[in-house]
Each structure stands twice: as C-alpha cells, then as structure tokens.
Amino acid sequence: MEKTSFLKRPGVQTLLASILCAVLGILIGYVILLCMNADHAGEGMKAILTNFFKFRMASHTTLMKYMGSFIVKSVPLILCAEAILFAYKAGLFNIGVAGQYTVGIIACIYTSLALKWSWILCILAAIVAGAVWGLLAGLFKALFNVNEVIAGIMLNWIGLYICNIIIGLPSCMNVSKSETYDIKDKNPSGLLPGFMKEFFGGNDYMTIAIPITIIVAIIILIVLNKTTFGYELKATGHNRDAAKYAGMNAKRNIILTLVISGAISGMAAGLYYLTGVERYVISSSVPGMGFSGIAVAFLGGLHPIGAIISGLFVEYISLGGQYLNTNYYNPQVADLMVSIIIYLCGFVLFFKTILNKPGKVKVKASTEPDDTAKKAEEKEV
Amino acid sequence: MEDYVIEMLHITKEFPGIIANDDITLQLKRGEIHALLGENGAGKSTLMSVLFGLYTPEKGVIKKDGKEVKINNPNDATDLGIGMVHQHFMLVDIFSVLDNIILGSEPSKFGVLTKKEAREKVLALSDKYNLKVDPDALIEDITVGMQQRVEILKMLYRDNDILIFDEPTAVLTPQEIDELMKIMKELAAEGKSILFITHKLNEIMQVADRCSILRKGKYIGTVEVANTSKEELSSMMVGRKVNFAVEKEEANPGDEVLKVENVCVKSKLHSKDAVHDVSFDVRAGEIVCIAGIDGNGQTEFVGALTGLDDISDGKITLCGQDITKKSIRYKNTHGMSHVPEDRHKHGLVLDYTLEENMILQRYFEPAFQRHGMLRKGEMRKYSDKLSEAFDVRSGQGAKTKARSMSGGNQQKAIVAREMDRNHELLVAVQPTRGLDVGAIEYIHKEIVKERDNGKAILLVSLELDEVMNLSDRILVMYEGEIVGEVDPKKTTLQELGLYMSGAKRDTGKEA
Numbered sequence: 106m107e108k109t110s111f112l113k114r115p116g117v118q119t120l121l122a123s124i125l126c127a128v129l130g131i132l133i134g135y136v137i138l139l140c141m142n143a144d145h146a147g148e149g150m151k152a153i154l155t156n157f158f159k160f161r162m163a164s165h166t167t168l169m170k171y172m173g174s175f176i177v178k179s180v181p182l183i184l185c186a187e188a189i190l191f192a193y194k195a196g197l198f199n200i201g202v203a204g205q206y207t208v209g210i211i212a213c214i215y216t217s218l219a220l221k222w223s224w225i226l227c228i229l230a231a232i233v234a235g236a237v238w239g240l241l242a243g244l245f246k247a248l249f250n251v252n253e254v255i256a257g258i259m260l261n262w263i264g265l266y267i268c269n270i271i272i273g274l275p276s277c278m279n280v281s282k283s284e285t286y287d288i289k290d291k292n293p294s295g296l297l298p299g300f301m302k303e304f305f306g307g308n309d310y311m312t313i314a315i316p317i318t319i320i321v322a323i324i325i326l327i328v329l330n331k332t333t334f335g336y337e338l339k340a341t342g343h344n345r346d347a348a349k350y351a352g353m354n355a356k357r358n359i360i361l362t363l364v365i366s367g368a369i370s371g372m373a374a375g376l377y378y379l380t381g382v383e384r385y386v387i388s389s390s391v392p393g394m395g396f397s398g399i400a401v402a403f404l405g406g407l408h409p410i411g412a413i414i415s416g417l418f419v420e421y422i423s424l425g426g427q428y429l430n431t432n433y434y435n436p437q438v439a440d441l442m443v444s445i446i447i448y449l450c451g452f453v454l455f456f457k458t459i460l461n462k463p464g465k466v467k468v469k470a471s472t473e474p475d476d477t478a479k480k481a482e483e484k485e486v
Numbered sequence: 487m488e489d490y491v492i493e494m495l496h497i498t499k500e501f502p503g504i505i506a507n508d509d510i511t512l513q514l515k516r517g518e519i520h521a522l523l524g525e526n527g528a529g530k531s532t533l534m535s536v537l538f539g540l541y542t543p544e545k546g547v548i549k550k551d552g553k554e555v556k557i558n559n560p561n562d563a564t565d566l567g568i569g570m571v572h573q574h575f576m577l578v579d580i581f582s583v584l585d586n587i588i589l590g591s592e593p594s595k596f597g598v599l600t601k602k603e604a605r606e607k608v609l610a611l612s613d614k615y616n617l618k619v620d621p622d623a624l625i626e627d628i629t630v631g632m633q634q635r636v637e638i639l640k641m642l643y644r645d646n647d648i649l650i651f652d653e654p655t656a657v658l659t660p661q662e663i664d665e666l667m668k669i670m671k672e673l674a675a676e677g678k679s680i681l682f683i684t685h686k687l688n689e690i691m692q693v694a695d696r697c698s699i700l701r702k703g704k705y706i707g708t709v710e711v712a713n714t715s716k717e718e719l720s721s722m723m724v725g726r727k728v729n730f731a732v733e734k735e736e737a738n739p740g741d742e743v744l745k746v747e748n749v750c751v752k753s754k755l756h757s758k759d760a761v762h763d764v765s766f767d768v769r770a771g772e773i774v775c776i777a778g779i780d781g782n783g784q785t786e787f788v789g790a791l792t793g794l795d796d797i798s799d800g801k802i803t804l805c806g807q808d809i810t811k812k813s814i815r816y817k818n819t820h821g822m823s824h825v826p827e828d829r830h831k832h833g834l835v836l837d838y839t840l841e842e843n844m845i846l847q848r849y850f851e852p853a854f855q856r857h858g859m860l861r862k863g864e865m866r867k868y869s870d871k872l873s874e875a876f877d878v879r880s881g882q883g884a885k886t887k888a889r890s891m892s893g894g895n896q897q898k899a900i901v902a903r904e905m906d907r908n909h910e911l912l913v914a915v916q917p918t919r920g921l922d923v924g925a926i927e928y929i930h931k932e933i934v935k936e937r938d939n940g941k942a943i944l945l946v947s948l949e950l951d952e953v954m955n956l957s958d959r960i961l962v963m964y965e966g967e968i969v970g971e972v973d974p975k976k977t978t979l980q981e982l983g984l985y986m987s988g989a990k991r992d993t994g995k996e997a
Contacts, residue, residue: 331862333855336842343837350794350824350832351846352815 119406122456126404127418130446137442138434145433153425153442166306173305175424176417177382180314181206183416184373185398187325190407192253192366194329195358196342201242201257203395204264205235205367209374210385210392211268217288217295217379219276224297228375235371236364238264243363247356253363261391269387277385284384297379314376319413321369326409338362370395403453422446490552491516491679492537492568492648497546499532506532507543510705512698514648519670519680521690521711523723524700525922530683533700534650537681538570539563569641570650575633577625584608584621587640604643611642615672630780631662638669649673650681655689659779660950660983667693685723685923687716699723724923734934737958740770743821743910743942749800751786751966759798760786762966768911768942773933775945775957776968779986783966784946785827788915791944792824793817794832805910818847823904827915827946833900834888841869841884844903876902877928894925901929905936912936915946930956950979964988 134153138146152159157171185202192199199205212234216222222230238260245251272278272285279286288295297312305311329335341348341358349355373394377383401419405411423443492514499507507529514520524530535541537548539557547554550566557563577586588604605621612619617635625633634654641649651670655663670693674680682694690697690711697714699706699722706722745767753760761783768774778784789795791802793814802810805821812820826832834843845854845865854861854868869884878898880886888896901917914933918926933956937943947953953960954974962970962985969991972982984990 331860332858333849333860334858336849336860340835340838340846344831344835346831347833347835347846349814350792350826352793352813352818354815 116406118457119408119411119453122453123404123406123411123415125456126449126453127446130442130449131422133445133449134442137438137445141435141438142433145430149429149434149438152428152430153422156421156425156428159428168306169304170306170308173308173311174382175420176305176315177308177310177312177377177380178424179417179420180318181373181377181394182397182401182420183318183413184321184369184376185394186401186405186412186416187322187409188366188369188373189395189398190402190405190409190412191325191329191369192362193402193407194335194342195338195362196345197246197253197359197362197366199239199242199257199363199366200254200395200399201238201260201363202366202370202398203391203393204257204261205238205370206374206395207261207264207268207392208234208238209371210378211264211271212371213375213378214277214285214288214385215271215274218286218291219274221292221295223294224379227295227379228297228372231371231375231379232368233371235374236368239363239365239367239370240360242367243360246363247359253359261395265388265391268385272385273387278387284386287384288379288381295379296381297376310380310382312376312380314380317372317376321372322409322413325369329409400448406453419443419446488513489516490514491550493549493552494533494537495547495549497533497536497543497548499529499536499541499543505703507536508703508705509545510700510703512705513708514679514681515696516679517674517677518695519674519682519693521682521684521694521697522700523685523687523690523697523719525685525723525924528700528723528922529703530700531652532703534570534652534681534683537563537568537650564644564646566648567644567646568648568650569644569646571634571637571641571652571654573652573654573656575637577633577636579626580624582622582624583619583628583636586625586636587621587643589640591644608639608643611639615642615669615676617642617669631658631665634658634662634666635669638673647677648679648681650683652683653685654682655684655686656948659987660979661987663689687719690719691716701725720923732930732934732955734956735938737772737937739772739958740940742767742769743805744768744944745801745803746791747801747803749787749790749802750798751783751790751795752798753786753966758966760966761790764800764963764966764968766961766968766971768944770910770942771937771940772958773937773943773945773956774959774961775947775953775974776961776963777947777950777953777982777986778963780948782963782986784915784963786966787963788824788827788913788946792822792826792913815847818907821908821910823907823909823912825900825904825912825914825917827919829893829896829900834896836889837887839885839887840873840878840880840891840899841865843888843899844869844872844884846903847907872902872906873899876905876932878902894921897921897929898925901932905932909941911942911944913944913946916948917945918947918949918952926952950982953982954979962986964991 135146135150138149157168157175160167160171185206188202189199209231213227213231216230217227242253242256242260245256246253277285297314300311300313300315302308302311329339337348337353337358340351341353341355345355378385397419401416402412404419405415426438426440426443429438490513494510494512497507497510498505510529510533512533522530532541536543537557539559539562542558548557549555555566557566578589581589584601584605587608588601593600593604608621611617617639619632619635619639625636654666658666667689670680670682684690694711696708697711697719698708699719701723747765749761749764750759751761764787766774776784786795790797793812797810801808807820809817809820830836835846842865845868848854849860854864866884872878873880873884876898879895880891897917904912917933918929921929933943945957957974960972960974960982961968962972962982964986965988969988970985971992
C-alpha cells in the first residue's frame with residue numbers, strides 16, 4: 106500500500122488551489138485599487154472585505170438582514186454553478202446555462218405576473234423552461250453532433266430576445282420604471298414561502314429557496330457519486346469511447362444531462378426572481394449569472410458542496426464592491442475586481458496542475474519547465 | 487583501447503518513487519550494431535531519452551569520442567550527430583517524402599526554400615544505401631515500410647552517424663524486416679553506429695554485434711551476440727527461464743459460436759470498403775486468429791463485430807442469434823466479451839478506480855446496484871476477487887486509479903474482466919500489445935485455458951509469433967479481405983508474410 110501524504114490528496118489540492126485563486130484575486134484587486142488611488146486603497150480593500158459586517162455596529166438585526174440578502178443573492182449563482190458542474194462531470198461544457206437561466210426568468214415572471222399562478226407552479230414553469238432549453242442543445246449535440254458550446258451560445262441569444270419580447274409585455278413590464286412589476290404587488294401568491302425570516306432580522310426575501318439550494322446540491326452529490334446514472338455520466342465524461350465500449354447509451358445520456366442541467370438553471374432563475382428581491386430589466390446582453398456560474402463551479406473544485414462555498418465567496422466580493430467609497434473610486438472598479446477574481450477562478454485547474462506535479466519538492470531551480478511537464482506525462486502513461 | 491563513439495557512464499535517472507535508470511553504463515563502438523534489450527519498464531526508453539537530451543540524469547556522464555558532452559535538449563543531440571527513428575513515426579502525413587526529410591533543417595535562401603539541392607542529396611543517399619523512396623509521394627499514400635525508410639533518410643540527411651532505432655520492426659512484415667536488417671548492416675558497414683532497441687530476440691541474433699541488457703532499471707550486462715543464445719538473452723532479460731512455446735493441447739472444436747457472412751464496412755478515409763466481403767466462423771473450443779499488417783481492416787472489422795463501428799453489409803450470428811444490428815449492450819450481455827485493441831481509448835476509464843473499471847459493463851446488474859444506487863461493498867469484493875484470480879497488482883488495491891497502474895496490470899485487469907463475464911465468444915485484439923515477456927506468457931496461458939473451457943476465441947494480432955503460437959486456425963486479412971486461411975502447424979512465417987503483403991492469396995476460397 107502506497108501512502109498518500111496529506112498534501113497530495115486530490116481533495117486537499119483542489120481546496121488549496123481554490124484558496125490560492127481567491128487570495129491572489131484579492132491581492133490583484135488591491136493592486137488595482139493602489140493604482141487608481143493609492144491613498145485610499147487600504148481603506149477600500151477594507152470596505153470590500155468588511156462588507157455588510159460594518160452593520161454590526163448598527164444593530165444585530167440590521168446585520169442579519171443584510172446577511173440574509175447576501176445569502177438570497179448567492180442562490181442563483183450557486184445553482185448555476187451546480188448546473189455547470191453537473192454537465193461538466195458528464196463531459197459537456199454547458200455554456201448554455203446563461204440562456205437556460207434566461208428562459209427560466211421568462212417562465213417564472215410571466216406565469217407569476219401575467220397568469221397569476223401560485224409560486225409552486227411558477228417554479229415548475231421555470232424548471233420546465235430551462236429543461237426545454239437544455240433539451241434543444243442536447244438534441245443538437247446528440248442527433249447532429251453540433252457542439253454544445255455553439256448550440257448553447259446561440260440559444261443564449263435566442264433566449265434573451267424571447268425574454269425581452271415576452272417580459273416587455275405590458276402585463277409584466279412597468280413601463281414607467283422600465284423594469285418588471287413587483288410580484289408582491291401583482292400576485293402575492295407567486296412569492297416563495299418564507300424561511301427563517303425572523304432569524305435574519307425580518308428579511309422578507311429569505312425564502313425556502315435557501316434550503317432547496319442546499320438540498321439540490323446534496324442530491325447532485327449523491328447522484329454523481331452513488332448512483333448507476335452518475336457512474337454512467339462520469340464514465341461518459343471521462344472517456345466517451347470507453348463508455349460506448351461498455352454499451353452505455355451516449356446519446357440518451359447527453360440529452361438527459363443537458364435537460365437536467367437546464368432544469369437546474371431554470372430553477373436558479375425561479376428561486377431568485379420569485380423571492381421578489383430582483384426585478385428584470387430589459388437588457389441587450391444575456392444575464393451574466395450563467396457565466397459567473399462557470400467560474401464558481403471551477404473555484405468550487407467542481408464539487409457540489411464546494412460550489413456552495415465558492416458561490417458565497419464570489420457573491421460576497423461582488424457585494425463588497427458596493428461598499429467602496431465612490432468619492433475615490435469609480436463604481437465600476439468593484440465590477441472590475443470581481444471580474445478579475447472570477448477570471449482567476451478559471452485558473453484553479455492550472456494551480457492544481459502545478460501543485461500536482463510529481464516530485465515538486467525535489468525539482469531543482471535549474472530544471473526546465475518542459476522537463477517537468479514531460480515527467481507528468483510519463484507519470485500518467 | 488576500444489574506439490567508443492558514445493559512452494554513457496553510470497547514468498542514474500530517478501522519477502518520484504522509481505529509479506528508472508540505476509547506474510547504467512552503455513558503450514557504443516564505432517560501426518557496430520548494439521542491441522538494447524529489456525522488458526517494458528526496464529528503462530530503455532528513459533536511457534534513450536537521456537541520450538537524446540529529453541531528460542537530465544541525476545548522475546553519470548555522457549562521452550562522445552572520449553570527450554565529455556552535455557546534452558540538454560534534442561538540438562544538442564542532433565548537433566552531436568545523434569538521430570532516432572521513433573517507434574511511432576514522426577512524419578507529417580500530408581507532406582511529401584522530400585518535405586518530411588528536410589523538415590526542421592530546410593535549406594533556404596533569403597527565406598525561400600531551395601529544394602533542388604536537398605532533392606539531389608536525398609536521391610544520392612537513397613541510392614547509396616538502397617533506400618528506395620519516391621521523394622514526391624505523400625506520406626499518407628506510402629506503406630509503413632517506406633515511411634520507415636523516410637525516417638532513416640531523415641537521419642542520414644542530417645549527417646547523423648549515431649542512429650537509434652526504437653523497436654523498428656513492430657509494424658513491419660517479415661519481408662520488410664529482412665530488408666531493414668540488411669539496410670542496418672549496410673549502414674554499420676559504412677561506419678555508422680547503431681543502437682537498436684527491441685525485445686525481439688530473433689532480430690538481435692540476426693543483426694546485432696553486441697547486446698546490453700537492462701532489467702528493472704538496472705544494468706545486467708553486455709554480451710557478444712556471437713557467443714550467446716536466445717535462451718541466455720531471455721533469462722538475462724527476465725531474470726528467469728521463459729517458456730517461449732505456448733503449451734497447448736490439440737484443439738477440440740465444438741459447435742459454431744460465431745458466424746460472419748459477407749461483412750462489409752465502409753471506410754472512414756476513402757470510398758473503398760475498409761472491410762470487404764468477409765466470411766468465416768469460429769467454433770467453441772478453438773482459437774481463430776486474424777493476422778495481417780496493421781491497417782488492413784482488422785480494426786474496422788472488430789469495430790463492426792463488437793458494435794463500435796457501423797456495419798454496412800452482411801450478417802453476424804452469435805450462438806445462432808442474428809446480432810448484426812444489435813446494440814453493444816445487447817452483445818455484451820448475450821455472450822460476447824471483448825478485449826479491445828486500445829486499452830486506454832476503449833478498455834478503461836483511466837480516471838476511474840480499478841473497482842469501477844471492473845464493473846464497466848456490469849454496473850447495472852442487480853449484483854452491483856439496488857434501485858439505481860451502486861453497491862460499493864459488492865464492487866470492492868468483486869474487484870478484489872478478480873485481482874486475486876488474475877494477479878492484477880495495483881498500488882492501493884481496488885481504489886487505485888486505473889491511470890496510475892502499469893500497462894501490464896491494466897491489460898490484466900481488462901482480460902480479467904472480460905474473461906469473468908458471462909460469454910461464449912472472446913474477441914481479443916492485440917491482447918499482449920506492449921506487454922513484457924512474463925505478462926505475455928500469462929495472458930497466453932489464460933487464453934488457452936479459456937479455449938479448453940469450451941469458449942470460442944477470435945484473436946486479432948499483429949505479432950506473428952503470437953499468431954503462430956496461439957492460434958488453431960489463421961485467417962490472413964489484406965486490404966480488408968480475408969485472402970487466405972492457413973494451419974499454423976503447416977505454414978511458415980515466410981508464407982504468412984506473402985499472404986500479409988498481398989503477394990499470395992487463396993484463389994479457390996469461397997466468397
């Protein structure tokens with residue numbers, strides 16, 4: 106039996122790589138603040154990191170209320186990440202999550218505001234809409250071998266324009282404010298039931314979306330690791346030829362994976378918009394949630410529970426940007442920093458490879474990088 | 487004082503957890519053919535990579551003409567006149583022969599290629615060493631033997647005088663091998679020094695002057711080939727006596743298990759059929775082998791048989807049941823086992839653990855799942871049972887990642903899985919590819935045991951020794967057709983070679 110040292114364990118390495126990315130992202134963010142206004146960089150960084158905790162001075166209730174909103178806003182990000190990692194495990198890069206999320210928005214807002222359905226039906230509508238969007242990409246991939254990335258991107262835009270048309274209807278859009286009506290005003294039955302509202306300082310947006318998100322993550326974890334379905338999906342993801350050799354139905358699995366991934370994305374939209382915290386604004390670009398989800402999924406080490414943690418982190422930093430003093434910094438700086446951190450999240454795999462290099466401790470400074478890469482290759486063979 | 491052109495003295499190269507080369511000394515005389523013999527993983531490739539500048543050794547020195555040299559990258563090696571023919575040719579398929587030869591040292595004037603001189607030089611060289619090539623033919627259109635000649639010309643064009651041949655005969659027919667041997671001798675006679683990496687003893691006996699043997703990263707010794715025997719070489723290589731002949735009783739064929747009728751498979755590359763009108767049968771208790779040079783339709787035929795590829799015409803019957811259009815899953819569960827040609831591409835999910843790979847085609851059976859949930863305990867037990875029965879060794883037992891297992895153990899795992907599954911027919915494609923003598927011996931024994939248990943076995947192999955030793959009947963495939971059926975006891979390697987190269991075919995054979 107070969108003993109694996111603690112640091113060499115894959116789980117630990119993923120965690121280390123993710124933390125490294127996060128820390129590096131924050132550092133680069135700090136450097137940017139320094140460049141823009143050196144005198145206030147420390148203070149700006151502090152504002153971002155302290156975030157809503159600055160309300161602890163005000164009162165416990167306020168703090169909890171802000172923390173509640175933070176959690177509520179993390180939900181769609183986390184679910185989009187779950188959708189992406191689920192497909193990724195099956196070897197599919199579902200960049201169409203953004204579009205599936207968008208059609209989820211249409212479905213839940215339209216059914217809620219225009220049709221006045223109750224929340225449970227609205228959520229189902231969002232899930233179905235996302236699933237159908239996933240199904241389309243899946244059918245293209247399985248039947249015509251159209252790359253899921255291409256199909257996904259196209260469907261993202263189609264979804265967006267359909268969204269703008271449908272949500273732009275007077276029954277949904279409050280033209281005077283150029284955003285959708287509050288569900289609270291139009292259709293109170295369309296709002297999700299509350300969850301631990303009192304604990305979070307009476308935050309009205311705290312709903313069952315939060316426990317559902319955690320349950321979904323756990324279900325994905327179980328499906329991927331404990332079931333024959335997950336076994337098939339991962340086999341297909343790791344080695345499509347071997348999966349075919351083993352008699353697995355690749356086409357069915359591709360379609361099913363994208364349908365499920367789409368359903369989770371649609372659910373993400375439903376569980377966000379039906380809390381009433383956000384109103385849709387007609388936009389000329391696809392909502393970024395699905396794309397940020399990619400970074401969150403990777404930062405979370407492509408692990409369903411990891412995605413919850415990384416989702417909270419990314420949302421925390423985004424939120425932190427709002428606390429920057431706009432006297433010294435352009436408000437867009439916050440977005441820039443978040444983008445950089447998200448960008449660095451993509452490097453998790455890269456850092457993991459570095460950490461993973463065999464004999465890293467022994468490699469002398471003189472050894473060429475080329476050489477170590479060769480070794481890694483040889484190790485694999 | 488001997489005239490050594492290259493000396494590698496006390497070379498030690500370590501990788502994490504393994505010493506690939508442990509104090510190895512290799513001295514190459516000018517104008518000799520020096521064979522480097524060893525099993526897989528003995529450290530031959532590592533040693534050559536050190537010589538070629540791909541690895542830097544921890545210890546040891548390399549001397550050229552008695553002077554110490556540092557080889558830090560392949561360019562240094564080229565500058566010292568060291569050239570290598572890789573096992574897998576490094577040629578650009580859609581370039582012409584000439585372009586491939588000059589690639590990397592293109593003659594040019596003001597950035598414009600000047601191919602005329604290059605062409606003359608190549609033609610002169612090909613005349614001198616009797617290396618016949620057409621400089622304008624595209625690589626993809628010429629035979630493997632000719633591609634190899636291009637590789638050799640490439641080294642000569644660069645004026646290399648130390649030539650490394652890495653298992654050059656693996657892809658050649660017996661006739662082509664003879665020709666290569668002749669060329670190697672001529673090159674040596676011209677004063678070139680040749681390092682010849684192989685594990686085929688016959689070839690060493692035939693051409694080499696001296697032979698150095700490595701075993702498990704250690705230097706075992708260097709012998710004069712004239713003073714040694716195949717038996718001595720093999721026991722030096724493996725460390726024990728090896729039984730070359732496969733021991734087996736006379737076959738006792740029973741009922742027909744597999745019947746293949748007029749099978750055609752469309753080629754993915756050109757408009758001709760990759761497999762054309764192939765018919766034969768395999769009966770219980772016999773080993774039928776499809777022999778042939780790589781790329782003559784064997785892969786496509788097996789693809790069609792097992793369901794990995796589409797079949798365009800014909801009929802396949804397994805145990806009396808038409809399975810032509812059945813799914814892979816159906817074939818898997820109705821009597822077909824398949825040891826695939828490419829164990830990394832098809833045979834294993836490398837990122838899965840051993841236990842997960844062991845149930846690759848059976849995970850859905852009640853033995854391994856209940857209500858869609860995998861029964862991990864059963865998987866573990868089953869994997870341990872198979873590993874024990876088939877001597878599959880792995881670092882961390884059932885939960886070892888397949889990727890980190892050695893090639894031999896990966897192959898054993900596949901063989902174990904396929905043999906344990908319920909089956910009547912075993913399709914084994916190159917079951918011993920890339921394995922060392924010990925593992926080959928083991929797998930051959932298992933296959934014979936299978937046969938004696940009344941299973942039908944269809945073997946597809948490029949190794950002629952394997953074909954001759956193991957099979958009860960040999961079918962030769964050439965350009966997608968079965969061109970002959972021979973009895974291994976009544977044929978010779980030469981006759982087989984003629985069939986394989988298309989020079990001979992059974993005319994009276996029914997379609």
